[in-house]
Amino acid sequence: MNLDCKHVWEHISEYLDGSVDAKLRKDIELHLEHCEICSAILDSTRNILILTADDRTFGLPVGYSERLHERLAREMENSEKDSTAK
Amino acid sequence: MRQADSTNEAGLIARILAGDKELFHDLIRPYERMVYLTLISIVKNETEAEDGAQEAVISAYRHLASFRGEAKFSTWLTSIAINEGRKRLRKTKGAAEESIEEQEEEHEGDFTPAPLTDWSEIPLEALERKELREALRVAVTELPDIYRQVFVLRDLQEQNIEETAQALGINPGAVKVRLHRARMMLQKRLVPFLKTTAPVRRGFFGGAL
Numbered sequence: 001m002n003l004d005c006k007h008v009w010e011h012i013s014e015y016l017d018g019s020v021d022a023k024l025r026k027d028i029e030l031h032l033e034h035c036e037i038c039s040a041i042l043d044s045t046r047n048i049l050i051l052t053a054d055d056r057t058f059g060l061p062v063g064y065s066e067r068l069h070e071r072l073a074r075e076m077e078n079s080e081k082d083s084t085a086k
Numbered sequence: 087m088r089q090a091d092s093t094n095e096a097g098l099i100a101r102i103l104a105g106d107k108e109l110f111h112d113l114i115r116p117y118e119r120m121v122y123l124t125l126i127s128i129v130k131n132e133t134e135a136e137d138g139a140q141e142a143v144i145s146a147y148r149h150l151a152s153f154r155g156e157a158k159f160s161t162w163l164t165s166i167a168i169n170e171g172r173k174r175l176r177k178t179k180g181a182a183e184e185s186i187e188e189q190e191e192e193h194e195g196d197f198t199p200a201p202l203t204d205w206s207e208i209p210l211e212a213l214e215r216k217e218l219r220e221a222l223r224v225a226v227t228e229l230p231d232i233y234r235q236v237f238v239l240r241d242l243q244e245q246n247i248e249e250t251a252q253a254l255g256i257n258p259g260a261v262k263v264r265l266h267r268a269r270m271m272l273q274k275r276l277v278p279f280l281k282t283t284a285p286v287r288r289g290f291f292g293g294a295l
Contacts, residue, residue, distance in 0.1 A: 009199055013266035017247075041199045045273045048222065052241045057219045058226075060122055061132055064139075068118060069111055071140045075147060076107050 003031045008038045012045055095159055103151055110147050117160060118143075120243050121167045127238035128171030129178070130227055135171075142170040157252065164239065164253040197267045200277040218279065225275040229268055236261055237268035 008031050014020045015028055032039050051057055098113045114121075121142050126135035146153075146166050153162050226234060226242075239250040240261070247265075251258045 006198070009270075010266075012199065013269050014262065016269075019247075041273065044277060045199065045269055048269070048272050048276060049241055051219065051222055052226070052237075053244060054219075055119075057222055058123060058126075058242055060119060061136055064122060064136060065115075065118055067136070068114075068140055068143060072111060072114070072143060072147065075144050076110070079107075079148075 003027050005031075005035060005038055008032070008035075009041065012042060015042070016046055016049065096155060099150065099153065099155075099159070110150070113159075114143055114146070117163055120160065121163065123238055123242055124164055124167040125171050125174075127226075127235050127242075128168065128231075129174050134174055134178075138170045138174050139167070142167040145170065158249065160245070161249050161252055164243075164245070164249075168235075168253060197270045198274075199270050200274040218276070221276060221279045222272070225272050228275075229271060233264050233268035233271065236264040237272075240265050241269075 008028055011020055011024065011028060015025065020028065032042065095113065098109055102109045102113065118139075122135060122139045125138040125142065126132065129135050129138060142163070146163050149166075153159065157165075226237065229237060235254060236250060239245045239253060240247070245253070247258050247261050250265075251261045254261070
């Protein structure tokens, strides 16, 4: 079946996740072969996902981990005291 | 996201519950980033997110005995982080504001991608640009709540559809719809930026990473 662009756009997300069925996948790929616009949309969306998953994009505050473990250590100490006090 | 081997993890949890408390530091380490990102996706303020992340981890520590292993540890921890975030959001926004859970699915709006005509792929150099990362951070922050939360769990923390649905208490179908819309909104937001900052044409997979 020949898909139109709009139909392809509706399935971009699932296509990228590999969750479209074999038939639809084939139809989408056939369409992509001759449609530069859809190919570009697919590539740009894919690249956004790559960039999102890159640890450098969404960084943690400096010292976050240290502060978290210090806090946890204090909590452990306190719970230790509580349990010995009982 | 790398996650601890689940057998290993179950062993760790058993030892912590048996009294080897210090091991909780090791248990939580692979998930520190995930907890923070979950919080920031809800409260959108760094300080508040860090405080919330600490509270969520402490809460997980205190309630570890109630983790039965039916869900994955990461899913359980994510739920705690989401609850902590929502609690904080309610405090800041006040009771008058509708809660995230009650937000209506937005049916209005244009969720089609931005068509590109003058370039076919984002060059590798563009992906390396700091400005692009910044633009993406801003765009994600500005997504409507229900879309941002699904996007962060699924694409940033790389949880699967089922885990995302479970953590947010929505059905998998809703996760798919929101994820698709979130991705399309981001694509649309970032395309103009990429066009102006990506003068060099080169295939993404054309260069070595």
